[in-house]
Amino acid sequence: MSRSSSDLVINLASVAKNWRTLKSRLAAKCDCGAVVKADAYGLGMGRVLRPLVQAGCRTFYVAYLEEAIEAAERLRSLEVEFQLQPHACRLLVLAGCEPGDELDFAREKLEPVLVSEEMLQRWLAALEAAGFRPGSQPAALKVDTGMGRLGLEPEQFAQLVQNPKQLSDAGINLLMSHLACADEIEHELNNTQLKRFERSLVQIKRTLPELKGSLSNSAGICLGAEYHFDAVRPGIALYGGKPSLDYDALAPVVELNLPVIQVRDFPEGGCSVGYGASHRFERPARVAIIAAGYADGLLRSLSGKGECWFPSAKGEQGWFAPLVGRVSMDSVIVDITHIPAGAVRVGQCAQIIGDKISLDSLAQAAGTISYEILTSLGNRYRRSYVNTA
Template sequence: MPTSPITTEASAPTAPSLASASGVLTIDLGAIAENYRRLRKAFQEKPLAAVVKADAYGLGMAEVAPVLVKQGARSVFVAQLEEAIALRPVLDACHPAVSLYVLNGLMPGTEAAFIDNNILPVLNSLGEIDAWSRAAVERDRVLPAAIQLDSGMNRLGLPEAETSQLREAPERLQGIAPTCFMSHLACADDPQHPQNAEQLAAFHAARRGLPKAPASLCNSSGIFLGPDYHFDLGRPGAAVYGVNPTPAAPSPVLAVVRLQARILQVRAIDAPQSVGYGATHRATGPARIATVAAGYADGYLRSISGRGRAWVDGREVPVVGRISMDLLALDVTEVAPGAACPGQMVDLLGPQHGVDALAQEAGTIGYEILTALGRRYHRTYLG
């Protein structure tokens, strides 16, 4: 006798309580607000958008976006339509006039979802412009949108040939009210890179002959290239969350996150005993090893193996052996036994060791560190 298929719906994981959590991620909303203010000052007090894509760089867009709106952000950018649909009610509760944009553009068949949810696409091709125009004509209304012009990154946006076609056939914008023409800098974190000036010139050229609308070019690092790059709207992302936008100089922004994880066990070893997968670390004499409840499943990347540092009772200690999925090991030989014991929290990210320093040890960038932070930590929001 045939049986009916059984379907189950997975429930969302419950956030761990502080008592049961193996780790704690503390997010300073006050520091996020201060960073936004500092960036706006560097941008000559002109309007700044709030970029909260990837769940506000992993820190929680529902918690972060209202802070930035309160600081004056009236344009908010996410990457995907699903993010925008989830965020729209949050923004509506904050302020009645916040424009919400989707950077990845207008996927085929999503026009109604954009319009019905009061979400604006960033139009990245002539095909998307034509589809948005058709939607406007069909609904007999004017639909706003941002339009991205590729200035040399060759990622998203109208390439030069499509921009020329649009310039020659402005009727393709029928029913569309451009809210801004935007582009994106590829090398802004290197002020001496020649592509910065090349993209600036290309952006100026691309906008000629197009309808008048505000312009936007600057990401976080672009703000620090100077007023020639500023135009009308800045779009800082990672710097708001504490990543240094000027890598060759001291960071102009505050640290935002602190990551702590709990010691599960401490054991004494001696030469030639090894620690972790692959036996990549061997003791050269008596040592104490603390096993800590964080691993690459929690965003503490495997590439940090044997290169990272942590702080136990205020003392710097090395990460030894390979990072595994749920665990890492610290050499706590130099820490007083009573200060390195099961249940004790250790600092993996914090005042002594920020996101950029951890990224350098991992061979990556602060963006990846932040967005990789997992959901198994207890999250605490300050301010």
């Protein structure tokens, strides 16, 4: 049995469906983009871009220049395939441009999100030195409204808007910020950030009246129309994660099935399993060893907490089975004592993510978020892509 019998199935039709579902929540003039950073959250950016473009998405967000160059090459070929105008698809780089990279952005028609005054000045100086016409290269500007991460401080922003020529020469066409607590719908910081962003947008539109605003990620979309502004930036929701409770309409995207490599009986009981002897059977027990571990994205925090699902070969419902002992690098141990003898066999696959165990359920068991689960899924899985609605 090959190790590649571990199947990570990615439904591209569901990615497109989720984008359309999110788009349907927005006003007609609000742009629904797609965050495809970190290799589309580990699912394969090159494969994910096509169904999104085909569904109508035209704005894409990545974290760094290297990701943007890879995405741009793929998008240019998709523009030809779908008979779109050249550069119909926009690419924004959320971490902006590092020193020395400014002209790579300009040459590749990539849009940096300028997150500091220093970055803005570098952008302007590089474009001027290279002879670009002022305002000819687009960029976004980010203001920090409460995340405490990337972005201009409100005081810095207030000073910057006093120099409209700089903003115009820098090609600023979008003002952005990022919500810190959007997945907690009642959190008071959501409204605080909303008001701060509204004030910043009013300030900058006095000099750049055509400028657009973008505040919301996947969870922010769920907070209501007042958070949508002109553009939204969903990520995890495209890939089947539910950043808030109001996402039941989203389709699951990922299914992970892992093979059993050994079934063992402990007829006498009184034995321990796994590193540290962290789980002990005081009764007769049967276990299945599954071929995946923390090297494959099954986080060590799942030790003694997660579960898997074994379907019945006879078409019956099947059984949940708990993970016992510590998650190892390459394997996990599952207690199958309660499952009829012979129902779980070597070579049979257990579902870790799918219709019985959702991505968010697995994340909750691990004490983390679905973002971490998806981006941790290792490259030892055999990835297969389907297009079933």
